[in-house]
Amino acid sequence: MIKLSGVIITFNEERNIEKCLQSLVNVVDEIVVVDSFSTDNTKRICLKYNVKFIEQKFLGYIEQKNFALGHASNNVIVSLDGDEALSEELQESIITLKSNWQFDGYYCNRFNNFCGQWIKHSDWYPNKKLRVFDKRFAEWKGINPHDEIVLKDHRKAGKLKGDILHWTYQSYSEFNAKTEYFSTIAAQAYFEKGKKAPFYKLIWNPFWAFFKAYFLRLGFLDGNNGYIISKETGKITYLKYKKLRKLYSNN
Incomplete structure (x- = not known):
C-alpha cells in the first residue's frame, strides 16, 4: 500500500x-x-x-x-x-x-x-x-x-x-484587487520570457476571453456573478498586456 x-x-x-x-x-x-x-x-x-x-x-x-x-x-x-x-x-x-x-x-x-x-x-x-x-x-x-x-x-x-x-473571493473588491495583483505578476513573467505584446492583443485577447467565458462556457447561467467573473477574465487579460507593453517601453 x-x-x-x-x-x-x-x-x-x-x-x-x-x-x-x-x-x-x-x-x-x-x-x-x-x-x-x-x-x-x-x-x-x-x-x-x-x-x-x-x-x-x-x-x-x-x-x-x-x-x-x-x-x-x-x-x-x-x-x-x-x-x-x-x-x-x-x-x-x-x-x-x-x-x-x-x-x-x-x-x-x-x-x-x-x-x-x-x-x-x-x-x-x-x-x-x-x-x-x-x-x-x-x-x-x-x-x-x-x-x-x-x-x-x-x-x-x-x-x-x-x-x-x-x-476564491468573498467580495468584488477583493476580486478586483487580485486581478491587479495577478496581472502584474503575469506581465513580469511574460516579459522575462520575452513574450511580445502587439497592440491588437489589447483589443482582441480581452474580448475573446470575455466572450468565451460568458457565452461559449455558459457563464451567463451563473447570473450576475457569472457576468462579473467573465468581465474580470477579460480585464485581467487586458491589464496583463497593457503592463507588458509598459515594461517594454521602460526598457
Missing part, C-alpha cells in the same frame, strides 16, 4: 486553512505546509495538526511549490492550496488509490466558490487540475501565477471522482 504526502503552500490563509487540513488528515500519511511567513493565524492553526511546518520566503508560485515537493517524505503527492479542500467523494477516491495506483498522476475537477456562490459554468468549472501525482515523474511548470503540474516523458494520467473545493 502506497503512502501519500499532502503538500500545501500558504500565506495568510486563516480563513480557509482549517478546512483544507481537515480534508487531508484521514487521507494522507503526512502533511507538509510551506508558509511564506504569514502575519495572521495561519501558523497557529496549522500547528494544531500533526504537520511538517516550514517557513520559506516566497519564491514565486511555481518555485515555491517545487520547493515544497522537495520536503515531502513520500513520492505520491496530494497537492492543495490553502484555500482548497477535498470533497468527501474525492477523499474516498484518493484513499482507494492507496491500494489501486495505476497511473503516474490523476486529474480532479475543481469547484470554485465565489462570493458565497458555487460557480458551475464559465471557465471556472469543471476547471480540471492534476493534483495527485508521483513527484518522481512530475514537476510544477507554467508561467506565474498560472502554475500547473506537468507529467514527464509522456507519463499517463487518470481521472478521479469528486471535486477540489476552492473558496
Whole structure:
C-alpha cells in the first residue's frame, strides 16, 4: 500500500486553512505546509495538526511549490492550496488509490466558490487540475501565477471522482484587487520570457476571453456573478498586456 504526502503552500490563509487540513488528515500519511511567513493565524492553526511546518520566503508560485515537493517524505503527492479542500467523494477516491495506483498522476475537477456562490459554468468549472501525482515523474511548470503540474516523458494520467473545493473571493473588491495583483505578476513573467505584446492583443485577447467565458462556457447561467467573473477574465487579460507593453517601453 502506497503512502501519500499532502503538500500545501500558504500565506495568510486563516480563513480557509482549517478546512483544507481537515480534508487531508484521514487521507494522507503526512502533511507538509510551506508558509511564506504569514502575519495572521495561519501558523497557529496549522500547528494544531500533526504537520511538517516550514517557513520559506516566497519564491514565486511555481518555485515555491517545487520547493515544497522537495520536503515531502513520500513520492505520491496530494497537492492543495490553502484555500482548497477535498470533497468527501474525492477523499474516498484518493484513499482507494492507496491500494489501486495505476497511473503516474490523476486529474480532479475543481469547484470554485465565489462570493458565497458555487460557480458551475464559465471557465471556472469543471476547471480540471492534476493534483495527485508521483513527484518522481512530475514537476510544477507554467508561467506565474498560472502554475500547473506537468507529467514527464509522456507519463499517463487518470481521472478521479469528486471535486477540489476552492473558496476564491468573498467580495468584488477583493476580486478586483487580485486581478491587479495577478496581472502584474503575469506581465513580469511574460516579459522575462520575452513574450511580445502587439497592440491588437489589447483589443482582441480581452474580448475573446470575455466572450468565451460568458457565452461559449455558459457563464451567463451563473447570473450576475457569472457576468462579473467573465468581465474580470477579460480585464485581467487586458491589464496583463497593457503592463507588458509598459515594461517594454521602460526598457
